[in-house]
Amino acid sequence: xxxxxxxxxxxxxxxxxxxxxxxxxxxxxxxxxxxxxxxxxxxxxxxxxxxxxxxxxxxxxxxxxxxxxxxxxxxxxxxxxxxxxxxxxxxxxxxxxxxxxxxxxxxxxxxxxxxxxxxxxxxxxxxxxxxxxxxxxxxxxxxxxxxxxxxxxxxxxxxxxxxxxxxxxxxxxxxxxxxxxxxxxxxxxxxxxxxxxxxxxxxxxxxxxxxxxxxxxxxxxxxxxxxxxxxxxxxxxxxxxxxxxxxxxxxxxxxxxxxxxxxxxxxxxxxxxxxxxxxxxx
Amino acid sequence: xxxxxxxxxxxxxxxxxxxxxxxxxxxxxxxxxxxxxxxxxxxxxxxxxxxxxxxxxxxxxxxxxxxxxxxxxxxxxxxxxxxxxxxxxxxxxxxxxxxxxxxxxxxxxxxxxxxxxxxxxxxxxxxxxxxxxxxxxxxxxxxxxxxxxxxxxxxxxxxxxxxxxxxxxxxxxxxxxxxxxxxxxxxxxxxxxxxxxxxxxxxxxxxxxxxxxxxxxxxxxxxxxxxxxxxxxxxxxxxxxxxxxxxxxxxxxxxxxxxxxxxxxxxxxxxxxxxxxxxxxxxxxxx
Numbered sequence: 289x290x291x292x293x294x295x296x297x298x299x300x301x302x303x304x305x306x307x308x309x310x311x312x313x314x315x316x317x318x319x320x321x322x323x324x325x326x327x328x329x330x331x332x333x334x335x336x337x338x339x340x341x342x343x344x345x346x347x348x349x350x351x352x353x354x355x356x357x358x359x360x361x362x363x364x365x366x367x368x369x370x371x372x373x374x375x376x377x378x379x380x381x382x383x384x385x386x387x388x389x390x391x392x393x394x395x396x397x398x399x400x401x402x403x404x405x406x407x408x409x410x411x412x413x414x415x416x417x418x419x420x421x422x423x424x425x426x427x428x429x430x431x432x433x434x435x436x437x438x439x440x441x442x443x444x445x446x447x448x449x450x451x452x453x454x455x456x457x458x459x460x461x462x463x464x465x466x467x468x469x470x471x472x473x474x475x476x477x478x479x480x481x482x483x484x485x486x487x488x489x490x491x492x493x494x495x496x497x498x499x500x501x502x503x504x505x506x507x508x509x510x511x512x513x514x515x516x517x518x519x520x521x522x523x524x525x526x527x528x529x530x531x532x533x534x535x536x537x538x539x540x541x542x543x544x545x546x547x548x549x550x551x552x553x554x555x556x557x558x559x560x561x562x563x564x565x566x567x568x569x570x
Numbered sequence: 571x572x573x574x575x576x577x578x579x580x581x582x583x584x585x586x587x588x589x590x591x592x593x594x595x596x597x598x599x600x601x602x603x604x605x606x607x608x609x610x611x612x613x614x615x616x617x618x619x620x621x622x623x624x625x626x627x628x629x630x631x632x633x634x635x636x637x638x639x640x641x642x643x644x645x646x647x648x649x650x651x652x653x654x655x656x657x658x659x660x661x662x663x664x665x666x667x668x669x670x671x672x673x674x675x676x677x678x679x680x681x682x683x684x685x686x687x688x689x690x691x692x693x694x695x696x697x698x699x700x701x702x703x704x705x706x707x708x709x710x711x712x713x714x715x716x717x718x719x720x721x722x723x724x725x726x727x728x729x730x731x732x733x734x735x736x737x738x739x740x741x742x743x744x745x746x747x748x749x750x751x752x753x754x755x756x757x758x759x760x761x762x763x764x765x766x767x768x769x770x771x772x773x774x775x776x777x778x779x780x781x782x783x784x785x786x787x788x789x790x791x792x793x794x795x796x797x798x799x800x801x802x803x804x805x806x807x808x809x810x811x812x813x814x815x816x817x818x819x820x821x822x823x824x825x826x827x828x829x830x831x832x833x834x835x836x837x838x839x840x841x842x843x844x845x846x847x848x849x850x851x852x853x854x855x856x857x
Contacts, residue, residue, distance in 0.1 A: 382660045451697075453693065453695065453697040454697065454699065455658070456655060456658065456693065456697075457691075457693065457697040457699070457759075458710075459655060459658055459686065460653060460655055460686055460690070460691035460693075460763075461686065461687075461690075461691075461710040461713070461762065461763070461766065462682075462683040462684065462685075462686035462687035462710070462713070462714065462766065463683075463709075463710055463713045464683065464713070467713050471709055472699055472700075472701075472709075475700075476700055
């Protein structure tokens with residue numbers, strides 16, 4: 289047998305391992321760097337206090353609250369829109385129809401738009417045209433626009449993955465399409481919906497550019513949705529770019545952000561795994 | 571576990587005989603045929619492709635009618651035309667008329683959901699919903715307005731007994747339907763269809779995805795349903811058609827469109843086929 293053939297498989301295997309190693313090294317490297325730079329600054333007070341002296345001292349309490357509020361606004365605005373669109377695309381419009389293709393295409397374009405463009409649009413439309421100013425509301429709504437494509441596509445894929453036989457069976461039993469959707473199809477697609485939701489949350493809490501011109505960067509605890517509020521990612525950007533001597537708290541904040549993202553991702557994986565293993569959905 | 575008296579009686583009841591449905595060999599119904607479904611010049615088209623051309627056929631009350639023929643000759647399409655499940659396929663055109671008890675089901679005034687309630691359907695692969703055994707049957711009942719708990723429970727027990735599943739599952743009605751074996755799943759699906767008390771049952775190769783033993787059990791069950799229900803069954807198993815059917819319809823593909831070649835009493839089709847295609851098909855020469 290040709291010796292080259294024998295070696296070829298193991299060579300390919302080694303190359304694949306090498307690529308995987310390179311990818312995970314980058315992640316681990318970032319993590320180590322963040323922990324080294326930020327862990328000494330991290331404390332309970334850091335998580336609860338408001339920032340002082342432009343963030344050089346104090347903590348990120350108010351920032352976390354603003355981030356949470358922005359996230360809430362974004363999800364409350366985006367989820368109903370996204371999931372109903374997904375139901376329309378997956379259940380009511382034939383996959384190959386022009387209407388479906390047009391919506392899917394526009395969502396793909398939306399997904400590819402850089403976040404700074406969303407920020408400018410949000411500033412022009414929500415902040416100025418609708419008069420919301422620099423506020424958590426306009427920041428959250430801008431984020432909602434950004435989340436739409438990811439939420440729609442994950443939910444649509446989840447619904448499409450539900451076996452067609454359920455649809456035929458429910459129809460053959462004389463059940464309405466709505467009943468099938470509510471009692472069977474949506475619960476069966478729940479793992480995908482949950483995974484999409486968590487992916488969306490991950491995207492949203494890491495967002496910076498879309499929020500600079502919309503939710504602004506006031507670092508006080510917001511009193512209402514119409515107050516400006518600074519998100520965590522924006523805080524990190526500001527500390528590392530504009531505040532001399534802000535490196536330490538920037539590292540610590542980044543560590544908090546990455547830890548949050550890690551938790552969300554682990555939760556997403558666990559949730560979809562658990563839901564898929566469960567054989568009774570209701 | 572609490573010693574709930576209701577629960578213990580339930581478990582006691584499990585042990586009595588499984589079948590409430592006797593082997594009804596209703597000769598008269600089939601000897602004196604009364605058409606329930608009248609198919610007149612039915613043609614089906616998927617886009618530009620003709621699936622079925624000009625089928626005229628009567629299906630008799632209380633009898634088992636087997637649809638046989640090679641793959642792709644439109645048997646399943648014919649079956650799904652009978653409960654308008656074919657409406658779900660985009661681009662499908664139906665011509666001709668199907669009368670059930672004299673009413674045209676393709677009439678604009680026809681209530682499709684009521685129609686489908688009247689016509690149960692069982693698919694080739696068992697399709698239990700990812701719910702508990704109990705809820706698999708209760709869900710469609712709820713949808714059709716039967717919500718009284720006692721009534722629903724009674725129907726569940728009745729239909730599970732009818733399909734001989736009650737004594738196998740009565741102590742675990744709240745476990746996942748997917749945990750049942752293939753044959754049990756198929757019987758559950760039949761029970762679910764029976765729960766809506768239909769008068770017609772459509773079966774699309776109900777045994778072909780099952781192992782021989784489970785297939786035998788389901789086949790026996792289908793024979794037991796004769797007389798109570800009008801059954802139309804698609805099967806590739808000629809021996810099975812011969813065993814259980816009163817009437818047989820032979821479909822064939824001619825010029826890329828499915829056609830009805832011969833229809834008649836099962837015995838005649840198998841013993842004295844009138845058409846040479848039928849003869850060569852049942853003798854295994856073609857198809």
